[in-house]
Amino acid sequence: MSDSSRESAPRSTTGPNRRSLLGAALGGCAGLLVLDLRTAAAAAMPRSSTIADTGAWGARAPKATIDVLGHAPSKIVVHHTATPNSTDYSRAHAFALARSVQDHHMDNNGWIDTGQHFTISRGGYATEGRHRSLAAVRDGSRHVVGAHTAGQNRLAVGIENEGTYNSVDPRDTQYTRLVELCARLCRRYGIEPHEIYGHRDFNATDCPGDRLHALLGQLRSDVAAEVGGDPTGVSWPLLRPDDEGEGVRILQYLLNEHGASLTADGIYGLATESAVGDFQRSTGAIVDGLAGNQTWNQAVRERGSGDRGPAVRAVQHRLGTTVDGIFGPNTETVVRSFQSASGISSDGVVRVRTWQALVG
Structure with a gap:
């Protein structure tokens, strides 16, 4: 099953009609809902x-x-x-x-x-x-x-x-x-x-x-x-065309994790803008080519020991260690050090709080 809100199962054309009308056409999550008042x-x-x-x-x-x-x-x-x-x-x-x-x-x-x-x-x-x-x-x-x-x-x-x-x-x-x-x-x-x-x-x-x-x-x-725990909501910087820096580079690596083929050069050029738009379209986000909260929330994934791929490369590049895309003991060590210095629980796993600190 694809990771989307749309499923491929065929629509049912048989079976009892168990609904009675209540309400009108609706937006948001549920659409037109009607209630069966049996039981x-x-x-x-x-x-x-x-x-x-x-x-x-x-x-x-x-x-x-x-x-x-x-x-x-x-x-x-x-x-x-x-x-x-x-x-x-x-x-x-x-x-x-x-x-x-x-x-x-x-x-x-x-x-x-x-x-x-x-x-x-x-x-x-x-x-x-x-x-x-x-x-x-x-x-x-x-x-x-x-x-x-x-x-x-x-x-x-x-x-x-x-x-x-x-x-x-x-x-x-x-x-x-x-x-x-x-x-x-x-x-x-x-x-x-x-x-x-x-x-x-x-x-x-x-x-x-x-x-x-x-x-x-x-x-x-x-x-x-x-x-217990930290209740402060997650928020991200808004990146846009012509921006440069490590945040852009991390974004490029993350987009590659989701199927793009970008050069992670830290420059928000036309290719990055296009890749952002494609990613937004694929995840049902607002398609504007700008990397804001929806784009970051969709792009980040937890990464830890044994993981591989472009997201691991993003972490390694940002922390100045060997960039091989393999989350091994050395990567875990530098992540723990970064977390400790950033006031984050030092568990060596890159969750959303660590991603936020990496992006800056």
Whole structure:
């Protein structure tokens, strides 16, 4: 499966119609969502801090095998469904929402299953989205490949929040549940609070809405209060044509890691501008030829002992050691020294904080 939010499974043309219309055509993550209000008896169920799995809310079977990776995700991406801000806060509504999202993703988008891993209703109920997501969290060392953020589906857990948050904030109950879920994921997977992002930090979309996106700094802080760690959000310099320097050279190496064929000369010329545009197009980012937050967020990948390739060359060139593209003991040693000097946890692994310091 490609690392994008679009899946290749064929659209279903058979099976029961399980949807009733609620809402209009929507942008952002979810598109047109409609709710099936069956299983009304669920309204009598008590509130619970647990996540309702796919069996609890009556999910359809996926169209194809769910891809489960043998490593933990490294980040969380927050979304909104871009649906009406319902005043039905019941568990029955949350279950109906989960079914409607799955129906839309499978029948309209042609995906194999729900795209995101988890959904939080406006009533504060959390449901499992893509099958096997909850089992992967319980395992703590596996990640289900989703379809929620182009370029990040093999790396990030996706959380949808019911509603549209361009001009209003989520309900307190919903936000509290989001903090709890993010804290659980961070604890289980070892994700740092600063690795909580919004969909628009990677792709050309307004998701998760202006107001929810503006709350992400508070979300990171609230999660850090629960699990520890650094809540300061990730930000990058804006590089543009005619810029020169080590930041440009690192960018060129990273673009080569993703399939470009640039000379890493540290000069942001026409070839680099074109490669940036191609990379942005391939990852669903805003295509402008300028290397800003979306481009950097999509380009950086964790690198450590045993890794090879242009990204390792970027690290080696920047730190003045042998540039052979092999992350061996010597590279690890100089990375540790650089981290220590930069006030970063000295573990010899190049994660986002170390990349930020390398770029400068």
